Amino acid sequence: MPFEHDSLLGLTYLTADEILYLLDEAKAFRSILERDLKKVPTLRWLTVVNLFYEPSTRTRISFELAEKRLSADVVNFSASTSSVRKGESLRDTVDNILAMKVDMVVVRHSSVGTPQYIARKCKVPVINAGDGTNEHPTQALLDLYTIREKFGQFNGLKVVILGDIRHSRVARSNIDGLKKLGANVVLCAPRTLLPPNPNVFGVDYTTDIEEALSGANVVNVLRLQLERQKAGYIPSLREYRMFWGLTSRRAKLLDSDHIIMHPGPMNRGVEIDPDVADAKDTVILEQVTNGVAIRMAVIFTLAGKIKG
Numbered sequence: 001m002p003f004e005h006d007s008l009l010g011l012t013y014l015t016a017d018e019i020l021y022l023l024d025e026a027k028a029f030r031s032i033l034e035r036d037l038k039k040v041p042t043l044r045w046l047t048v049v050n051l052f053y054e055p056s057t058r059t060r061i062s063f064e065l066a067e068k069r070l071s072a073d074v075v076n077f078s079a080s081t082s083s084v085r086k087g088e089s090l091r092d093t094v095d096n097i098l099a100m101k102v103d104m105v106v107v108r109h110s111s112v113g114t115p116q117y118i119a120r121k122c123k124v125p126v127i128n129a130g131d132g133t134n135e136h137p138t139q140a141l142l143d144l145y146t147i148r149e150k151f152g153q154f155n156g157l158k159v160v161i162l163g164d165i166r167h168s169r170v171a172r173s174n175i176d177g178l179k180k181l182g183a184n185v186v187l188c189a190p191r192t193l194l195p196p197n198p199n200v201f202g203v204d205y206t207t208d209i210e211e212a213l214s215g216a217n218v219v220n221v222l223r224l225q226l227e228r229q230k231a232g233y234i235p236s237l238r239e240y241r242m243f244w245g246l247t248s249r250r251a252k253l254l255d256s257d258h259i260i261m262h263p264g265p266m267n268r269g270v271e272i273d274p275d276v277a278d279a280k281d282t283v284i285l286e287q288v289t290n291g292v293a294i295r296m297a298v299i300f301t302l303a304g305k306i307k308g
């Protein structure tokens, strides 16, 4: 199997072949989701715990559905209703959960490196469901799957990542995957929402939204992380929409062959106008459906490592 890892901690650790392997595996699972009976008995022996220390709609439900479609047993942990509220540390929480003999851990946490920490501590596969501003590998894989579904390949595609790149783990994982697969990535944001040294990504970047969107095949619009805007990164939401929002006028600059993506949750009328979000060239809900297939592929692949 051309997949060398026991855990999925980030796309930074994967080769292009390993990414393509997971996308190919997901194709088979995607077709299962179209059946009347959307379930296979493959992983009846597996117990997965979903540790969510941060809010989530799509990722949490998508992982749970993927696990149930594979017939795994699922345990959901939410920090807000757990003994974390009584002061229990991450280390003790993880030790206690592992003592109950789970086979796989999915984790979302606001601190960068939490999945790596858990993976070092335990012998079971760990899947990163988003760690702080670092990585969100399954989101990037589902984005890559959606792009390949539309265009067949990545070479020469102009892919614009638009918006709050500074705080975005989705951007980091996407940049890594897209670069490895041969796409031309362009980052576009106000200077304050680019990282202090945008060259670290090794891709083009611009603060000119018209230049960025011109002739692009894909625009992936990032959520403006409203919870972080008190620091004064932008003057106001109204001005952000005016200068950086994806409006229907700006969407006309895209190549005639294009798709519009958003990882969710959307701030309608801020980073993306409602008419653009609901237009037929957006693939936002396809991304969500593909996410279940991608997570089935990741869980299935890592479960194969347990059984050898």
Ligand code: CP
Residues within 6 Å of the ligand: 055, 056, 057, 058, 059, 060, 130, 139, 263, 264, 265
């Ligand atoms: N895309 C994404 O991670 O959404 P959630 O925060 O709802 O999981």
